[in-house]
Amino acid sequence: MGRRRYQKEARGTGPLSFETGTIVKDWGGKVPVCIVFPNSYYVGMSNLAIHILYRTLNDMPGVVCERCFMDGHERPLSLESGKPLSSFEVIFFSISFELDYINIPEMLRRAGINIHARGRKEKDPLVVGGGVCVMSNPEPLHTIFDLFIMGDIEGTVPLFMERYEELRAKKRKRIVEGSGEFDWAYNPQALEVRYKGDGTLDQFIPRDLRVSVRHYKGKDLGTSAIIAGTTEFSSMFLAEGTRGCPSRCPFCLIGNVYHFIHEKVGAITTDCTDIGILGGGVSFHPRLMDELRALKEAGKRIHLPSLRIDEVPLPCVELIKDEVKTLTFGIEAGTEALRRFIGKPMTDRGIIDRIGEIIDIKPFNLKLYFMVGLPGETKEDIDSIPDLARRIKHVMVKKGAKKGVVGSITIHASPFVPKPFTPFQWLPMDDTASLKEKIGLLRKAFGTIDNTFFTHESIKHSFIQGVFARGDRRIADIVLALSSGAAISKVIKESPVNLNFYALRERMKDELFPWDFISGITSKAALYKRLMRSLAR
Numbered sequence: 001m002g003r004r005r006y007q008k009e010a011r012g013t014g015p016l017s018f019e020t021g022t023i024v025k026d027w028g029g030k031v032p033v034c035i036v037f038p039n040s041y042y043v044g045m046s047n048l049a050i051h052i053l054y055r056t057l058n059d060m061p062g063v064v065c066e067r068c069f070m071d072g073h074e075r076p077l078s079l080e081s082g083k084p085l086s087s088f089e090v091i092f093f094s095i096s097f098e099l100d101y102i103n104i105p106e107m108l109r110r111a112g113i114n115i116h117a118r119g120r121k122e123k124d125p126l127v128v129g130g131g132v133c134v135m136s137n138p139e140p141l142h143t144i145f146d147l148f149i150m151g152d153i154e155g156t157v158p159l160f161m162e163r164y165e166e167l168r169a170k171k172r173k174r175i176v177e178g179s180g181e182f183d184w185a186y187n188p189q190a191l192e193v194r195y196k197g198d199g200t201l202d203q204f205i206p207r208d209l210r211v212s213v214r215h216y217k218g219k220d221l222g223t224s225a226i227i228a229g230t231t232e233f234s235s236m237f238l239a240e241g242t243r244g245c246p247s248r249c250p251f252c253l254i255g256n257v258y259h260f261i262h263e264k265v266g267a268i269t270t271d272c273t274d275i276g277i278l279g280g281g282v283s284f285h286p287r288l289m290d291e292l293r294a295l296k297e298a299g300k301r302i303h304l305p306s307l308r309i310d311e312v313p314l315p316c317v318e319l320i321k322d323e324v325k326t327l328t329f330g331i332e333a334g335t336e337a338l339r340r341f342i343g344k345p346m347t348d349r350g351i352i353d354r355i356g357e358i359i360d361i362k363p364f365n366l367k368l369y370f371m372v373g374l375p376g377e378t379k380e381d382i383d384s385i386p387d388l389a390r391r392i393k394h395v396m397v398k399k400g401a402k403k404g405v406v407g408s409i410t411i412h413a414s415p416f417v418p419k420p421f422t423p424f425q426w427l428p429m430d431d432t433a434s435l436k437e438k439i440g441l442l443r444k445a446f447g448t449i450d451n452t453f454f455t456h457e458s459i460k461h462s463f464i465q466g467v468f469a470r471g472d473r474r475i476a477d478i479v480l481a482l483s484s485g486a487a488i489s490k491v492i493k494e495s496p497v498n499l500n501f502y503a504l505r506e507r508m509k510d511e512l513f514p515w516d517f518i519s520g521i522t523s524k525a526a527l528y529k530r531l532m533r534s535l536a537r
Contacts (some may be wrong), residue, residue, distance in 0.1 A: 015041050016079055018229030023054070024080050025064040031165060033057055033065045034078050034088040034125075038103035041069040041079075046232040048278055049094050049131060051225040052153045057092075058225075060158065062165055064406055070103050076111050085111035088125050090164065092157075093145075095131035098468040104144060105483040107311050115480070117146045117189065122172050126164070126179075129157075133469075135213050135257055136420040137515040140468050140475040142188035146176050150518065151184045151214030160185065184214035191517065193473055199501055201472065201512040212519045213257070216243075221263040227272060236303065237272035239265045241291070245281030247308070249343035250423035250534050251371070256527075257421050257520060259528045262286065266294030274323075276303045283311035292319050306330050306369065309354050310346050317329065318361050326365040327358065327408075334384030338374060340537045348388060356395045363400035365407040366392070372438045372456075373416045373430030382438050385411065386445035389452060410453045413442055415462035419469050421520045423531040426507040429466045431500075435459045460488045466503035472514035475502065 016022060035053050037044030044050050050067070057065035062098035066078035068085060076085050085091055085107070093104060105115040108127070114120045117127065130139060130149040138148045149156050160179060167178045180187035192205040221240035229235055244258030262285045265277060275295055282305055285291065295302055304316075309329040319328070333339045336347050358364060370385055389411055391457040400406035415435050418424045430438075439456050464482070467475060474497050481491050492499055507513070509528060516524065 002157045013077070015045075015228065015230055018104065018234075019226050021224070021226040022080065023065070023225075025056045025058065027064050030062055030064040031161070031168065032083075032088045033063055033088065033090045033092065033161075033287070034068050034085055035065060035075070036068045036085070036091055036093050036107060038093060038100040038107060039097070041071050041228075042231050043093075044069050044230040045226065046238075047094070047096055047225075048238055049096060049153065049223040051238065052222040053092060053094060053130075053157065055225040056153055056157050057161065058317070060161055063161060068107075070107055074110070076107050085125065086113055089168065090161075091125045093127070093129045093131075095129055095133045095141075098133055098465045100478050101133075101141060101468055102482045104141065105480055108144070109483075117144050118143070120172070126172075126173075126175065128160075132253065132257060135291055135518075136253060136520075137469065137471070137518075138186065138188065139193075139473050139514040140471040140479055142191075142473050143476045144479075145188065147180050148186040148188065150186055150211050150398070151186065152216035154216040154218060155214045156182070156184055162384070182214075183212045186518075193514070197406060199498075201514060201516075203512070204517050209517055210519060213521070215259055216261075217520070219263075223268065233276050233303075235272065235447035236274040236276045237268065237270045238276045238278055239263065240279055241265050241270055241277040241288075242281040242285055243343075245279075246284050246465075246521055247281070247343060250530055251374075251416065251419070252280070253341050253419040253422060256419075256423075256522065259521060260284070262394055264291065266291035268295065268300075269276055273299070273301055274303060275300045276305075278305055280305075283308035289313055289315055289319075292316055308344075310350060314361070315360055321362040324364070326367055328367040328369070330369045331388070332369065332371050333374060333381060334370065334388055335381050337537075338381050341376065341534055342371075342374065343534070350393055351388070352395055354401060355392050359396055359399040359407070363396065363403055363405040363407045365410070366396075367410045367412065368392075368412060370413050371416045372413050372442070373435050375424075375427045376415075376436075377430070379441075382441055383445070385413075385442060386449065390448070390449060393449060393452060399416075406451065408451045408453065409449075411442070411446060411453065413439060413454070413456040415457060415466075417462055417466045417469060419520070420515045421515065421518075421527070423527045423534060425470065425513070425527065426509070426511075428506045429463070429503045431504055432459055432463055433441050435462070460492075463492070463499075463503055464488060467499050470514070471502050 035049055040227055057063050064078040068076050068078050100159050108115045124145050128147050129145040131244055134148050163179050167175045191209055194202045196202045221243055224238045242262045244260040245255035246260040248255040260281055292302055296319055302320045306328040332344050339346055397406050418427050443454055
């Protein structure tokens with residue numbers, strides 16, 4: 001898995017001063033491309049998609065690729081050469097989070113680039129979108145992008161750039177049409193959408209337009225292209241241990257849009273001492289113990305993501321105990337019945353016993369993730385979250401006291417947000433008033449539990465995320481309104497579009513969804529059958 005490491009050719013100020021591996025190329029005779037992450041450098045360089053895209057593009061001899069992030073309020077400039085976005089021929093937006101949609105028009109506006117694809121001039125950059133949000137539903141962004149790339153970077157971007165180089169001397173319209181001829185490239189201007197009187201979709205025109213998500217079929221997954229010193233994972237080499245997740249929980253986007261593949265990370269060659277293994281399904285890696293042991297024998301310190309408490313092998317915890325103070329687990333729901341419903345059939349006793357076994361290894365701090373607002377949720381389900389935390393705390397105190405250290409517990413609650421291409425895409429999101437009440441109950445309950453901390457996602461932001469996730473083309477105006485600086489509460493109150501229609505409404509079985517022209521790894525009929533099985537539990 002060892003890969004060529006690029007050494008920095010020039011040091012500057014700001015983030016570049018703390019990077020190793022930055023690629024600085026001469027622009028002469030090359031296609032200038034900029035990767036834009038519509039959030040901060042701190043967040044963006046912690047995202048392996050940026051590293052994969054950066055390496056993939058710069059490995060092409062005819063391409064010079066630089067990066068741009070949304071830091072500050074001045075005109076966006078590339079990090080490597082300090083050039084404005086308007087200087088590049090192609091701009092790739094990597095979109096991993098729905099709430100980042102709001103930043104995209106603002107970055108284009110500040111760069112002097114028309115925020116609407118139809119309004120761009122002949123020599124304006126080609127604006128291309130990609131990422132997991134785009135793969136599941138690009139429609140709320142349809143007016144902004146010239147093209148969307150629907151699939152994994154490794155299997156699409158090299159082919160896309162080869163086609164672009166062939167067409168770059170042509171007129172803009174021909175470039176867009178020609179680059180969009182791949183079955184995984186989506187030109188939103190080529191699709192017309194019609195609606196019924198009740199606001200639901202009636203049909204796509206042309207009816208036979210289909211876009212297929214193209215998945216990477218190689219063996220090597222992503223690793224750091226650059227070692228960054230000012231990010232969430234500062235001075236850490238990142239490796240994608242898994243892509244996708246075999247548990248395919250019915251609420252989870254990642255587990256339902258990607259095939260599960262895993263990487264041999266034990267053979268990583270890097271001078272970095274700290275190795276961060278990323279991936280939603282790392283707990284299910286079939287050789288996880290062997291891979292971690294190989295890294296430890298090479299003198300590496302290992303850092304793991306959120307784990308599945310009933311799947312991660314205890315020997316793995318033993319291996320990483322010296323460098324890890326906090327372990328993170330997704331419990332998701334407070335009762336056994338609700339956990340079965342969402343595809344995590346863990347018993348209370350199983351959770352508590354496993355935590356006891358983990359604390360026997362070391363009195364770790366714990367961070368536990370839960371969802372609130374799940375369909376069918378009752379007050380008992382909410383009350384059971386602090387009750388379960390108390391039982392866990394009892395075990396931590398009992399076992400930790402013998403070692404003279406008792407770890408803390410952080411409980412983080414997130415409102416359930418239904419996502420496209422999951423079995424739960426038909427289900428409604430809980431309303432804001434109900435979510436506020438549930439969060440209030442949890443905050444009050446955790447205020448009485450010593451050494452336990454409660455945090456939660458913003459309810460307003462989660463609502464907007466729900467609107468964007470399942471929105472259609474009419475949501476584009478909401479993206480633009482929020483991007484212009486309008487307050488969320490004002491937009492929700494004054495929007496001519498009923499946002500509750502997108503977030504809070506249960507869908508009928510045969511309703512046409514805004515993303516139904518996209519072919520995922522599982523058919524819509526199969527997803528509905530899985531929903532019915534979940535509801536029958």
